[in-house]
Amino acid sequence: MDRKVILYIAMSIDGFIARKNGDVDWLEGDGSDEKADMGYEDFYEDIDTVIMGRTTYEQILTFGEYPYKGSKGYVYTSKDTDNNEDVVFTKEKPEELIDRLKKNDGKNIWVVGGSLIIDEFIKKNLIDEYVISIIPTILGDGIPLFRGNDSQMEFKLDKHEMVNGIVLLYYSKRINNK
Template sequence: MSRNVILYIAMSMDGYIARKNGDVDWLEGDGSEPDADIGYDEFYGSIDTVIMGRKTYDQILTFGEYPYKGTRGYVYTSEKRDNNEDVEFTDENVEDLIGKLKKEDGKDIWLIGGAGVIDEFIKKNLIDEYFISVIPCVLGGGIALFKDNNPEIKLKLLKTEAVNGIAMLHYAKR
C-alpha cells in the first residue's frame, strides 16, 4: 500500500490560512451545526506522520500540549534545534524526505502547514491529496494558501461535504 502525502487544511473563502500575524481565531463554522462531526478523528486515524514548518509548530505549542504525540513528526526549519520525542527538526530536501517516507511501510503523511512548506511541496508536486475545508469567512488579507508561480496540477474531485457551514473539498492528483 502506497503512502500518500495529504494536505489537510482550512482556508477562508478568499484563500487565506491565517491572518497576517498568524492568528487562526476565525476557524469556525457558521453555528448551524455546532456539534457536527467534521471528520477530523477519522482523518487523524489514517495518518502516522506529520510534517510542518517551524512557525506552525511554535504556534501549535501555544495552544497547550503538543497534540500529535504518537505520530512521527518532522518540522522544517533553518534554525538549529534539538530533536525531541515528538519531532525531528530538519532542513532536508523535501523530495528526499518524501522519497524515504514513501518507501517505508506506514499510514498516510499529513502536511499540516505553514504556507512556506506547503508552497515547496506544491512546487515539487509532492502532494497526493488535497483536503481543504473552506471556512465561511472572508478575511480580506493574511497568509495565502496558494502562492504565485505554481505548476499546473490536475485534480480529481473525490468528495464534497458541507458541515456547520464549512465546505469540505477532497481532491486527489489525477
C-alpha cells in the same frame, strides 16, 4: 498500503490560512451545527507522520500540549535545533524526505502547514491528496494557502461535504500531472 501525502487544511473563502500575524481565531463554522463531525478523527486515524514548518510548530505549542503525540513529526527549520521526543527538526529536501518515508511501511503523511512548506511540496508535486475546508469567512488579507507562483496542476474532485457551513473538498491529482 501505499502511503499518501495529504494536505489537510482550512482556508477562508478568499484563500487565506491565517491572518497576517498567523492568528487562526476565525476557524469556525456558521453555527448551524456546532456538534457536527468534521471527519478529523477518521482522517487522523490514517496518519502516522506529520510535517510542518517551524512557525506552525511554534503556534501549535501555544494551544497547549503538542497534539500529534504518537505520530512521527518533522519540522522544517533553517535554525539549528535539537530534536525532541515529538519531532525531528530538519533541513532535508522535501522530495528526499518523502521518498524515504514512502519506502517504509506506515500510514499516510500529513502536511500540516504553513504556506512556505506547502508551497515547496506543491512545487515538487509531492502532495497526493488535498483536503481543503472552506471556512465561511472572508479575511481580506492574510497568509495565502497558494502563493501564486506554482505551475498549473489539475485535480479530480473525489468528494465534497458541508458541515456547519464549512465546505470540505477532497481532491486527488489527475494522472496527467507530473
